[in-house]
Amino acid sequence: MTQQGLAERVGCTRQTIIVLEQGRYVPSLALALRIARTFDRRVEEVFELVEDR
Amino acid sequence: MSVILWSVLALGLVFVAVVAAAYLGRSVAPPLVMPAGETLPTSPFQRLVRWSLALGLLPMAAAVGLVAWFGPIDYSEDDAVRLAVTLLLLGSLVVLAAPTLLAGVWATRDEGKLDERDRAILARAPAGQAAAMLVVLAVWVIALQESYRGGPGIPTVFLNLIFWSCLLVSLLASNAGILIGYRRT
Numbered sequence: 376m377t378q379q380g381l382a383e384r385v386g387c388t389r390q391t392i393i394v395l396e397q398g399r400y401v402p403s404l405a406l407a408l409r410i411a412r413t414f415d416r417r418v419e420e421v422f423e424l425v426e427d428r
Numbered sequence: 429m430s431v432i433l434w435s436v437l438a439l440g441l442v443f444v445a446v447v448a449a450a451y452l453g454r455s456v457a458p459p460l461v462m463p464a465g466e467t468l469p470t471s472p473f474q475r476l477v478r479w480s481l482a483l484g485l486l487p488m489a490a491a492v493g494l495v496a497w498f499g500p501i502d503y504s505e506d507d508a509v510r511l512a513v514t515l516l517l518l519g520s521l522v523v524l525a526a527p528t529l530l531a532g533v534w535a536t537r538d539e540g541k542l543d544e545r546d547r548a549i550l551a552r553a554p555a556g557q558a559a560a561m562l563v564v565l566a567v568w569v570i571a572l573q574e575s576y577r578g579g580p581g582i583p584t585v586f587l588n589l590i591f592w593s594c595l596l597v598s599l600l601a602s603n604a605g606i607l608i609g610y611r612r613t
Contacts, residue, residue: 387543388471394545398458400613403544 376413385409398425439566443559470610472541473534473550477527477606484524484603488596491516495589504585517592524599527606549609553602560601561594568593 378396382389385406394400402410402422411418462468470478491513495503503509531550534542568590576582 383540386538386540387545388469388540390469390471390474391543391545393462393468394460394613397460399460400545406544 381410381413384413439562443563446559471543471546473527473531473546474607474610476530477603480523480527481600481603481607484520484599486520487516487523488520491520491592500589501583501585504588517596520596521599524596524603527603545613549606549613552609553605556601556605557598560597564593564597565590 376384378392379389382392386409387406391400391402395402404418407418407422411421414421460468494509494513494516497503498506498509503513528550531542531546535547568586572582572586
């Protein structure tokens with residue numbers, strides 16, 4: 376799946392997907408859940424908590 | 429040195445201290461790594477703010493140029509020039525306020541043009557507005573105080589100029605804050 380495709384499916388811009396992938400943006404719970412659901416995964420399988428951020 | 433000048437000086441020092449504290453305490457995002465030959469795409473809202481800032485500055489600069497050319501008092505006595513300046517300032521106001529107004533429309537239509545990150549950046553953008561307006565007011569206070577010290581009253585036309593400068597600088601600061609927000613996250 377392309378970044379643009381994922382962005383369209385979860386209702387955000389491609390720029391948000393890029394900064395999210397690179398750990399520059401922390402998504403809301405709703406967006407994290409939508410992304411996890413898109414990949415048919417649980418949210419903690421897609422995202423991890425980094426303590427120092 | 430007059431009390432008001434000392435006050436403005438103290439205000440300026442406090443402003444510099446606040447800006448320095450905010451800069452030193454800012455969160456530093458990890459560097460953005462993009463594939464070779466590719467740049468980070470801009471979001472629709474970011475493009476809108478860029479265009480608004482670029483186009484909004486043109487009529488504002490023209491208005492400032494007219495006021496500077498004719499003089500702040502003489503321009504107000506010439507109806508044609510006053511009308512031209514007012515129209516230019518109104519045009520600038522509309523263009524600079526457009527992103528904030530359109531953001532509301534985009535948010536309600538839910539077309540994917542404005543996502544949660546855009547909203548978060550937009551919500552943080554006004555942080556610099558108050559400081560920017562304070563600086564503008566301080567400049568006006570110093571300029572008017574020094575120009576009309578010991579003379580007759582300050583011409584009322586300056587009230588109009590103070591209002592417009594505060595309003596437009598506030599919008600400029602908001603739009604600049606949005607673009608800075610995109611760079612920081």
